[in-house]
Amino acid sequence: MYVAVKGGERAIENAHRLLAHERRGDRDVPELSLAQIAEQLSLGVDRVMTEGSLFDRELAALAIKQARGDLIEAIFLVRAFRATLPRFGATEPVDTGTMQVRRRISSTFKDIPGGQILGPTFDYTHRLLDPQLADGFSPDEPATGEAPAMATPRVTDILGRDGLIEPSPAADADAPVADLTREPLNFPADRDLRLQNLARADEGFLLALGYSSQRGYGRNHPFAGEIRFGEVEVEFIAEDAGFAIPLGSIALTECQMVNQFKGSATEAPCFTRGYGLAFGQSERKTMSMALVDRSLRARELGEEVVAPGQDEEFVMSHSDNVQATGFVEHLKLPHYVDFQSELGLLRKLRQEFADANEAPQMQEAAE
């Protein structure tokens, strides 16, 4: 005797209860606070804010805690919340040239106005596991000094003064800001949309694509013109007030790649740009983004599109890890009825195959 399966509702509730229990882990171990996550896992928080498209350290920390440290799950939580937020408008473009710099390096010039500032970086650390960190280690206070009064102009602006690099496209104050979370994406996509897509894109996906461009799949000869990380002011023009109101400052990482020059019969050769921007300290992300941004400009710059990293439909359709993980993982959902349909077809084809093979043998036996 057989009775159809029931009780899915209770199974779901119990699964959620068990998940909450597993999330907490051993209850003898102190619980993580959001402040601990925000302060001590700050690069994970930066990534969740960047790919979640929401600058809120506390919510990102909550998402990481809720997701048990699964950053893509945390990004998904932040995105789902962000989708419900009302839009008041777009801020003024942030000016990264006036950034309160915490780190700023250029690999194209030995010294630059404002100086090379190493800042907090893993670069040049030896990747040796540090047993000291395991328990109760209190690091030295950081060295301090007077900040130089000198401005820190962007390296690409210095190159731009001599016309050696293509200018950044001029801002058009009246042009609406494209937003792929509010308008469906259509191809071909302009660079503003592409950059928004890349800013939200999975870091690992961009890393692999950027890497592939370095290894010859659509090579574009990059130099890290400048990477800077620090705080910038965000301003918003409220229509009632009629002037820009400062909303506060946010931490950003910006990467400007300087790429292979191009030229034509009518244009003098000059360097071209690839651009990366992300919340917090996200260097791997912004460098990868800048490489892929430059690759995706192939069409605009008259280059032949031969590699995946140059193909905007391929890149933009597959860069979003929330979409990708949803569709890959949906294979966990039941597919009984389709599978049954395939089974039916396969059985029929196999039967016909067997019948066809059997028929000549019987004929032989008769002879």
Next chain:
Amino acid sequence: MNAPAYNFAYLDEQTKRMIRRAILKAIAIPGYQVPFASREMPMPYGWGTGGVQVTAAILGPDDVLKVIDQGSDDTTNAISIRKFFGKTAGVATTTATADATVIQTRHRIPEAPLHAGQVLVYQVPIPEPLRFLEPRETETRRMHALGEYGLMHVKLYEDIARFGHIATSYAYPVKVNARYVMDPSPTPKFDNPKMDNCPALQLFGAGREKRIYAIPPHTDVVSLDFEDHPFTRYRFDAPCALCGAGDSYLDEIVTDDKGGRMFVCSDTDYCESRQQAGHRGSESAAPHKERAHG
């Protein structure tokens, strides 16, 4: 902390308005895929976010909602979505096909005929019927615009040349209103004829791919085929082991590891209604109980 507060049926009214505009356009151009600004929903892409957004946009306080997955009201994802709307919209829910005003479905069309005034909302993973023949959206949109469907017929022809049959058993392409070739979502082709001249409105939502399309009531929907290889439905040739139905699509249940199989209706509401009406199959037992072994 920015504590969230949610609107009726989760989505804000501006978003619903945007989705309704897309739905209206879709109804006006049967079978045409209308791009829409799909939102991130609180369930993963690929788990019905398109259907959920369509349902959220059309749901009113007086609606009665039914949600099925694989034909069943009791599969985990159907329960999860039904609970979502129970919680965010507080609408009445039902498992009875006839009582529902809105039915959200994944992979099946109910066996009981739908009636005028009902809306069937399909969850769609890949809305583009030409996608696996041509991966580029720019190309497929052009092919639809020109009604250039030769590639699809070549594919079906090659199936026949290779296998002797059209080797598509689900998501079987249809032509809507003699114009657009449309993906019916991954329903088994058994369900295709139910879409034709259906009195209910059929809406299709693809969240990740950001497309909505529709079949208005009483629209011609034709499964693609050839004169000498006409479209055929597939159904395992057995009556339902629980209700004895000989006309319903069947799930195959593996009952032991020695090749034991049984076949029962995939549409649980249809099966239970028949059992309540006194129909019996070879393995009949009282419904609405936990699985009994032995």
